[in-house]
Amino acid sequence: MLENEGKRLVVKMHPKDNVLVALTDLAKDENVVFENETYVLQDEIKAKHKFYTTDLKKGDEVIMYGVLVGKVQNDIAKGSLMTTSNLKHAAEPYGYRDVDFAWQAPDVSKYKDRTFKGYKRNDGRVGTANYWLFIPTVFCENRNLDVIKEALHNELGYSVSDKYTQYTHQLLEAYQNGEDIDSVDMQLAPTTSTNRVFKNVDGIKFLNHQGGCGGTRQDSATLSSLLASYANHPNVGGITLLSLGCQHLQVQDFMNDLRKQNPSFDKPLLVFEQQQSDSEEQLIADAIKKTFEGLIEINKQERTPAPLSELCIGVKCGGSDGFSGVSANPAVGYTADLLVALGGKVLLAEFPELCGVEQNLIDRCVTEESAKKFIDLMQSYDALAHKVGSGFHMNPSPGNIKDGLITDAIKSAGAAKKGGTAPVVDVLDYTEIVSKPGLNLVCTPGNDVEATTGKAASGATLILFTTGLGTPTGNPVCPVIKVATNSVLAKKMSDIIDIDCGPVISGEKTIEEMGEDILEYCIKAASGEIIPKAVLLNQDDFIPWKRGVSL
Known part of the structure; x- marks a missing residue:
């Protein structure tokens, strides 16, 4: 009010x-x-x-x-x-109670015939992008991925570093000519992708990580499931897998998880094992050549109309401020309600940031099984944090506190607004794939990258990321749309912000009007008509969660 x-x-x-x-x-x-x-x-x-x-x-x-x-x-x-x-x-205690939850869905009659242009996969799901994905089974292959990335991105038009390379070259010339390098101005031109060779391939992505060996076998098993979910993601058209050979996470483990998730998996999948190769040089050359052939094939795929019910949107907040729960999060929540009413899927994660609103979410669960699964995941997660001298109450960052989020319960109550008001149809553990239309809860940390990594693993094809302080977070396979809580931030960091919710603060727009604007942006982004800033900047952040204490 x-x-x-x-x-x-x-x-x-x-x-x-x-x-x-x-x-x-x-x-x-x-x-x-x-x-x-x-x-x-x-x-x-x-x-x-x-x-x-x-x-x-x-x-x-x-x-x-x-x-x-x-x-x-x-x-x-x-x-x-x-x-x-x-x-x-402080937060209220919570528990399961058999309540009759009634939801008043928003009027979506004006959207009933709307579509977006996506990539329809053979399993029936629809992607909002068409990516080729490189996956290492172990961190030993990261350097090989970096070499391949530089070669493919530079030659095929996916690099965003051209302007920085040119700037460095100008600095070098000035230095070699004895000139003052302060006289060299950086030309801040927007990143474009007009020079792409493969017009229907939205990107070549790389899942560099620090796992696969050396940790616990449980860590490797979780990582295997996570990597399989990315290969299986509807935004992925083909995969190149690089393995060393002797690591905990074996290629067969990955393949087993992939078939378990999707028995009918039929995307191009190229596997290279370094210890079976003649040389590192041969491994890299073979991977590049075979991937190039794969890119030719998936470039034949084209976008086709799909109903809005095929969208799966993850909702996330990071770098939150005192306006997050006032403008951007409620507006995104209204977008979520619209999509649920249209038969789509919404993923609300960040379990440490649901501290204090557990009872509301429990009461909204459509089944006792889901409610009790949520309770168990929350309690075991919080207990693990307390065991090492922490807890959900220690979640707010210095930046959060400085900008008005004084306790975790305040931060959490505002954060939960981005999930809207719909019933909770399912509760998913980390790496579980979404299957039910409606609002789903996904167990992840609050950490920005770990949370977006987990949302994409569960099947989000777009992520709405609200921020009050400015957070340059993206994801390799799921376009991340940045939503500012205030106009000052939107103007100051316009290179990373896509949508400004400042008009809610000034009174120029209602929450409902802003929510509809956000849905319109999502439809265009899902169709490839608008490219979110995180995608343009190749903000491809990926951090697997080891199921330890991460708030």
């Missing part, structure tokens, strides 16, 4: 809340009028931060987004700034 008397100053996220969020910088002693009540500010309140709307005694509960987010550590006067010293994390 936003105040509309003159310039909007504050927002209240839920009728039960006893805090208000500042939408602009507010001065100490300033009188703020909201819903016919006047608040005299006891402190300077920066935009994105909160102040208390009532006098509080030590131990009193603080409510935001309608849920418990913390308890005050000392007596607090009405109008005081919320800080890490006067508020500590």
Whole structure:
């Protein structure tokens, strides 16, 4: 509920809340009028931060987004700034209870005949891109992948480093000519892909990683399942697999996981094992040649119309700020509700960032089995964190706190908004593949790259990534769309931001209007009509989770 008397100053996220969020910088002693009540500010309140709307005694509960987010550590006067010293994390206990959850789906009649242009795979799934994927079974092959990547990207038009190479060359020339290198200006031209040889191949991607051997066998088994899910991904048209030969993660282990996930897997799959090759040079040459032949074949595939129900969108937030739960996350949540109503799939992950909203999600689970699976995954994950002296309550980063996310429960309650309000149809453990239309929960860390890596593994074909501080995160096989919580960030980091939700803060657009705008962008991105900045910049981040403590 936003105040509309003159310039909007504050927002209240839920009728039960006893805090208000500042939408602009507010001065100490300033009188703020909201819903016919006047608040005299006891402190300077920066935009994105909160102040208390009532006098509080030590131990009193603080409510935001309608849920418990913390308890005050000392007596607090009405109008005081919320800080890490006067508020500590607290969350309600949770458990399964048989409730009747009713959902009012949004009206999607205007989208019922809409389509996107995607790549239809033989298993019936539809990709939003057509990538060739290089996979090493072990970190020993990373260097070979780097050599191959440089050769293929530079010659086939997928490199984004040309402007930096030219800039370095200009610096070198200036230095060799005895000139001042400060006189050399970097030409910040946008990255393009107009020089691609294979027009229907959206990229050649490489899954460099640090696993496959040397850790536990369980780590290698998890990695095998993860790599198989990427090979099986609907955005992947073909795969080149490089193996050393003696590592824990054997080629046959990978093949077994791949067939387990998709018994009818029929994409081009090229396998090269270095210890069976005549030389490293021969290995690389053979891999390049056979991959080139594979690229010729998958370049014959073309985009065709598909219903919006074939979209699978992951929702993620990173570099969050005090506006994340006010603008971008609720707007993405409305997009998620629209897609669910259309029969599509939505993936909400980051289990450490669901701390404090567990009961709401449990009550929305359509089956007791899913609810109890969620509870078990959350409790075992949190217990593991506590075992090493941490916990979900230690999730907010210094950047989060600086920009208004004081406790984990505040961060989590705002983060959960990006999943919308639909029923939870399934709960997936790490690397499990989504199969049910609707809202699915996926167990991953909150860590940006580990979470996006896990979402893509579960089948996301687009990821909506909200950020208030600016995060240059992408994914090798799933286009990542960056959604800014505020216009200052959108303008400052326009090279990585795709969508600006600042109009929600200023009152120019409603959450619903912004959510529809985001869906329109997704349709164009899924059709290849718009290329998200993360894709243009080759932000191909990939970090497998070893199932240890990562918040």
